[in-house]
């Protein structure tokens with residue numbers, strides 16, 4: 293196809309990009325902190341944070357500096373060589389968590405793919421070749437590779453691609469009895485999000501997580517926490533597992549790890565890691581020096597008591613704002629979540645208007661998200677200012693007024 297110098301507009305998306313997304317009608321071109329500007333120079337307040345990615349806002353100076361510095365040193369080496377940023381980041385991630393070993397990849401799905409392969413490999417090598425069952429939950433989301441989308445509990449994303457990876461069982465979330473009914477000595481892992489993000493911002497109860505840990509221990513199965521969305525300070529702790537005291541065997545993190553630069557990690561303990569040998573798993577870009585340099589800068593800032601306490605404070609600003617809107621319009625049946633992963637469940641009457649609300653919010657200069665079919669989701673920067681929260685809430689209130697009338 294010959295390329296003429298046509299203007300770059302939203303319409304071009306419909307011609308050149310695989311039609312798997314339905315992006316907004318405007319094209320953002322610049323971001324700073326919790327503000328974004330589109331091609332026409334219109335300003336938006338960002339309550340979406342790139343779906344829980346830009347945890348330090350857009351173009352945070354420390355991340356820009358880390359990227360610039362590393363870009364003048366070395367960009368890429370492959371796994372034939374190791375590199376300093378990857379080693380430093382791994383050292384800091386293990387120091388900050390239960391884990392001893394790290395595998396770097398580029399996306400949440402890849403970190404989970406590695407986690408599920410590790411869980412199966414560990415069980416089949418150490419215990420029995422038949423120990424392959426994975427227990428996961430309805431409405432879970434773990435990524436779009438065929439293994440991860442199959443472990444995810446939303447058949448609409450995994451149907452239609454032919455035979456699925458086998459021996460994966462789904463049961464209702466937060467239902468320990470259901471897990472007890474399917475777990476057995478052939479189970480290699482239970483995979484769970486501490487708060488189901490994409491599925492509708494549904495927190496796991498502390499008793500559920502404790503129960504899963506006990507069941508895993510009873511059946512020599514590994515407990516895998518998918519913290520792709522909940523990790524890196526999102527819930528007010530560096531990782532959500534640190535609230536519950538339930539320690540997983542494997543944890544995955546992505547999204548906010550690079551603050552907008554693609555990078556992910558799978559963390560585990562020494563005894564589990566030791567089952568892997570050179571060649572068992574791998575990736576070209578995992579541990580890329582640029583990605584790890586940015587992630588290190590991001591971790592240095594986020595893993596800080598004051599910043600994490602600030603997340604709890606911001607949670608309250610959001611809850612106050614949403615409750616005030618709800619007192620006026622009565623359109624939420626529940627407001628839930630933890631830290632800056634917040635979901636407002638719409639009444640059945642307004643659930644069908646979710647898209648309209650998001651679009652009206654954008655018209656008023658506010659970026660917000662959905663989760664599932666009836667939840668309005670907020671995953672802003674962890675350092676968003678009180679003024680930005682208040683102005684954003686005022687925009688949301690006007691958007692809702694426009695929709696509800």
Ligand SMILES: Cc1ncc(COP(=O)(O)O)c(C=O)c1O
Pocket residue numbers: 398399400401402404433434435436485489490518519520521522546547
């Ligand atoms: C909990 C969870 N796991 C995995 C993923 C997949 O991550 P990625 O889109 O980076 O592959 C997501 C993405 O939304 C997620 O929320």
